[in-house]
Amino acid sequence: MQKKDVEILIVGAGIIGTAIGAELSRRGAKVCIIDRGTVGRGCSYGNAGWMTPCFAMPLPMPGMLLKSMKWLLDPEGPLYIKPSLSVNLAHWMWAFMKAMNETQARKAVEALVVLSQKSLTEYEKLGQKYPALNFEQKGLMMVSRTQPGVDAAVAELNYVKNLGVPGKVLNGDDIAAMEPALKGPLLGGVYFSNEAMAEPFQVVQALANEIRAYGGEIIENCELQDIVISGNKVESVLTSQGEFKPQQLVMATGSWSKDLARLMRLRVPILGGKGYAMIVPPLEKQPQYPIMLVEKKIAITPRQGSLRIAGTLELVDQDFTITQRRVESIKKGAREFLHLPQDLEIQELWAGLRPCTPDGVPLVGYHKNISNLMLAVGHQMLGLQSGAGTGLLVADLIEGKTPFVDLKVLDANRF
Ligand SMILES: Cc1cc2nc3c(=O)[nH]c(=O)nc-3n(C[C@H](O)[C@H](O)[C@H](O)COP(=O)(O)OP(=O)(O)OC[C@H]3O[C@@H](n4cnc5c(N)ncnc54)[C@H](O)[C@@H]3O)c2cc1C
Structure with missing residues (x-):
């Protein structure tokens, strides 16, 4: 089977993967997103739909x-x-x-409030464009x-x-x-x-719609099965629908991430x-x-x-x-x-x-040993409320911009 060259391959079409994909697509990147199932049917499907910066603990x-x-x-x-x-x-x-210590908790709350507030602003705009969100x-x-x-x-x-x-x-x-x-x-x-609320599944569908509208591709029923690393880079990604050669790989695989990270010998608890x-x-x-x-x-x-x-x-x-x-x-x-x-x-x-994650904070950022691997996982109880903000943050990092939030708190290499 022929290898498929892609600029940015995102694995996982939940709220995190689609938010990242939508933002990168809006900024002109060529994005391909794959999911082992269909869009938005993981944890992002039936959550409470709350977009509530107050719950940043x-x-x-x-x-x-x-x-x-x-x-x-x-x-x-x-x-x-x-x-x-x-x-x-x-x-x-x-x-x-x-x-469980005060200093760590304060820093975490600060970062999560920023991510959640950025997200709220984004969802308000999305809700105006897509009434089905019931924002x-x-x-x-x-x-x-x-x-x-x-x-x-x-x-x-x-x-x-x-x-x-x-x-x-x-x-x-x-x-x-x-x-x-x-x-x-x-x-x-x-x-x-x-604080706001919306239909969580509709939010993911709207973001998927944005990806397609800006020229991105979504491949459903496409399961990541292995990752080939060469030197300090992801060389290729083997899936149930063939091999991909991404310039950048973004993992947005929610609760599946621990086992998938093991494919790269990484510890993602x-x-x-x-x-x-x-x-x-x-x-x-x-x-x-x-x-x-x-x-x-x-x-x-x-x-x-x-x-x-x-x-x-x-x-x-x-x-x-x-x-x-x-x-x-x-x-x-x-x-x-x-x-x-x-x-x-x-x-x-x-x-x-x-x-x-054990410290209750997502892992977002490039991995120190694999230069084209970005993690965006571990959003615990607040993946919806912080999802769109994570999309902005990851897009900024890929573009080499200064992050708008203290990246040390979200450090993808801290475990
Ligand atoms: C009862 C409940 C209520 C909640 N309420 C809220 C709330 O009100 N507000 C809030 O902000 N958060 C809430 N949450 C949390 C929120 O739902 C999660 O934080 C969020 O959905 C996580 O999103 P995700 O994209 O990381 O993961 P997911 O939505 O699970 O997406 C991960 C995707 O990766 C795909 N995948 C996995 N392995 C592979 C593979 N090998 N190959 C290809 N694809 C793969 C999966 O199919 C899945 O689609 C709630 C959660 C629950 C359970």
């Missing part, structure tokens, strides 16, 4: 240790790790615990019934408000007035006024953070705002004609099975705050693997 925040240990042992808790003797998991957990900038509510929950929401606000993310503290009466769909009484929370989302018919008392139920870590997203309820994070290694017990715990948690009918109809149930 990496998973291993200081003070999380005790809380996470308590959750980890509870199969119905919002964060769960099935006890196992896996070496991958042990390494990951060790790095996770080491990352809406209504803000977002974090609500709680307990004092620790309210404190956590206020701590979140305090972390991000100096970085230009506006929000205001709410008491129970404020919440009842703003969002009558919530079951009272609530103690309080925070309202972040600039990404585990899947499995989460579920269910689409249910609109409630009689349908929420108006996206809502984070703080203690439950459940995300409620009102949609046109339905409601999305998403939650839980279960650390796994490429395991897409649905654990009914965890689905039930999401329903139970949501029912405590919303008027869900007893015989709740689930129109669609989906599980996705968030690509989680």
Whole structure:
């Protein structure tokens, strides 16, 4: 089979790969993007659709240790790790615990807020061009019934408000007035006024459309199988649809990245953070705002004609099975705050693997040993909200421009 010469080959057509592809295509680069499946059917398919710079906290925040240990042992808790003797998991957990320090967390939040705010501006423009996105900038509510929950929401606000993310503290009466769909009484929370939401699958489709419109190519059902390195460069990429010879290779392969990086003898410690989302018919008392139920870590997203309820994070290694017990715990948690009918109809149930690095920060940039290899992986809980910004950043790096964010935080070589 003939080798296909390409200027920039992107592997992975999720939000990260398509955002990078769209931006590079707009800037005139010749882009080819391949995916083992079809566009946007990985973790980017059914997420909560939140574009929320307020949620820029990496998973291993200081003070999380005790809380996470308590959750980890509870199969119905919002964060769960099935006890196992896996070496991958042990390494990951060790790095996770080491990352729980204030200096590292502050720098991470700063970088992630910048990426998320850049993304929000881009999505607003995309939403105007593609109405199917249902882009809406209504803000977002974090609500709680307990004092620790309210404190956590206020701590979140305090972390991000100096970085230009506006929000205001709410008491129970404020919440009842703003969002009558919530079951009272609530103690309080925070309202972040600039946050937005959209249909995640439609966002990826719109970006794919941009790639094609600017002359780029997307090849579906094309699986990367091996990578040939010669000296310090990627020489060629072997796929289920033949061999590619890229000048530059961009890996945007989400939770699959750990195993693919091994093909190049690289260590990319990404585990899947499995989460579920269910689409249910609109409630009689349908929420108006996206809502984070703080203690439950459940995300409620009102949609046109339905409601999305998403939650839980279960650390796994490429395991897409649905654990009914965890689905039930999401329903139970949501029912405590919303008027869900007893015989709740689930129109669609989906599980996705968030690509989680141990320090909760993506890996973005060129690899130090392979000069034409760019990594853009590990966007954990915020791949949508930081996706378009990652596209701008990667395009800048490929063009040799100074990055607009502290690249040390995102260092692709740090593990
Ligand atoms: C329940 C849930 C709710 C979430 N809510 C939000 C939210 O509200 N806001 C937010 O910002 N984030 C949210 N996230 C996180 C977000 O969905 C992810 O961070 C994001 O989708 C990751 O995007 P990605 O492009 O890196 O990965 P993916 O979308 O998984 O894309 C990776 C692609 O690589 C392809 N691929 C893998 N291996 C190969 C190969 N060998 N050859 C070719 N192609 C390959 C896959 O087919 C896939 O299409 C949520 C996640 C979950 C699970």
